[in-house]
Amino acid sequence: MRNIVKAVGLNKYYDQFHALKDVSIEVEQGEVLCIIGPSGSGKSTLLRCVNQLEKIDKGGLWVDGELVGYRIVGNKLHELTDAQIARQRLSTGMVFQRFNLFPHMTALQNVIEGPIQVLKRSPKEANEEATELLARVGLADKRHSYPVELSGGQQQRVAIARALAMRPKLMLFDEPTSALDPELVGEVLSVMRDLAHSGMTMIVVTHELGFAREVSNRMVFMDGGQIVEAGTPEDILISPQNPRTQSFISAVRT
């Protein structure tokens, strides 16, 4: 199995705040990795570094074999241009906590925007594929609705379709169900479950421990900008070794 993501000694600072401390992790093709941890633990920051929404201050990150954001010249790392970074982002799809659908476009327009404007594919082809994707997330009948007319769960499913339309090699989910009403969480998780079973490589930051246990191959617990513990879902959820993991799991469980 080859690595889709490989991070070596990542460090990230927000002014004085040390958000990521020497984080190293690998994700193999087809693997589903769930990251859990308290808020401010750096789990979203790690995810955003993979997609270059945040710049890495030290260390290196490879996505699909390509060094992210930098070019090696001698023993220095030179920053890439905006256009090169935009191209690198094409290999990853991202789903946000707050959906971030484009409100001035219908569901279908949201999904075809990237394929047509960025990948320069023909509108006809893009439309067909987008319609299929929307059907896959159960929203074929909502394709002409604007985001404001959709429920949170429906918006998040459109957002997943929008990310998939770019045919990414890796999907990133940043707390995809945290902004949803409880009764809408299930429909989004079910789409993500199907996606995981289809063999998509996924990194999921989540608080849904049940989902994580069912779907993930591997779990990571982060706290204070570090990976505290990593292992199978059973390792982390049933028999955590680190006391910080133990107290987090028991706090979330109740």
Next chain:
Amino acid sequence: MNQNQAEQLQAERRKTENAFDITQYEHVPRRYYGRIFFATLIIVALAGLARAFANGQIEWGYIGQFLTSEAILWGLLNTIIMSILAMVLGVVIGVITAIMRMSANPILRYVAITYTWLFRGTPLILQLLLWFNLALIFPVIGIPGVFEIDTVSLMTPFVAALLGLSINQGAYTAEVVRAGLLSVDTGQYEAAKSIGMPRLQALRRVILPQAMRVIIPPVGNEFISMVKMTSLASVIQYSELLHNAQNIYYANARVMELLIVAGIWYLAVVTVLSFGQSRLELRFARGAGKRS
């Protein structure tokens, strides 16, 4: 209290209740004496004004006559052309300046800041005069050896007015556009980036269309003031509405009549623009939900 006393009390109560049957009473709305007072005041004032105009040195016949005279209609056309051209150019300059102002590139940012500072900080009439008299600093304009042109023949009143008005407008519009761009949620930038859009494409496809909702009302406002600001171009001999009206009254001394004629046309143009603005606002309200 014994049985007898209680019955007596009950009977008494029934009697007083029957004494006034409230269901039969007429409801009288509240009287707003303040409104009546001020309405009267306004009517009296208007009547006085009408009387002053009727008895004043105004030949009403002239207004009807000059309203559609050739010189006035040409002036109106020039006012409209100049307003539209200067506004379009001003908005283009404003959008570019706003994007430069929000760029990560400090050079672009400071160029934008300096431009806004300079052209908002000096009176428009001064800028118009500067452009018109540019030949005093640059007698010739062009690339030496490639092509050159006399500034005096280039800086016609039309060109000077267009440059002066649009560059001044751009400085104001830049701030309006910047406010619009700032009003769009940062999540929208991130979503656009996440589907691989470079910065400018994200601005054009995702951010600006949403910012338009915030930008259009103040830009409509600026357009309306632009229509009137074109009258300042009369100082550099541009043949717009006010300039032509003045030329006529210098000849025939019908000052009030011609000012009223010009005023009527300005009002007419602004009224049409206000309608256009509300149509445009509807267009960009797509997906925004209902707002009262």
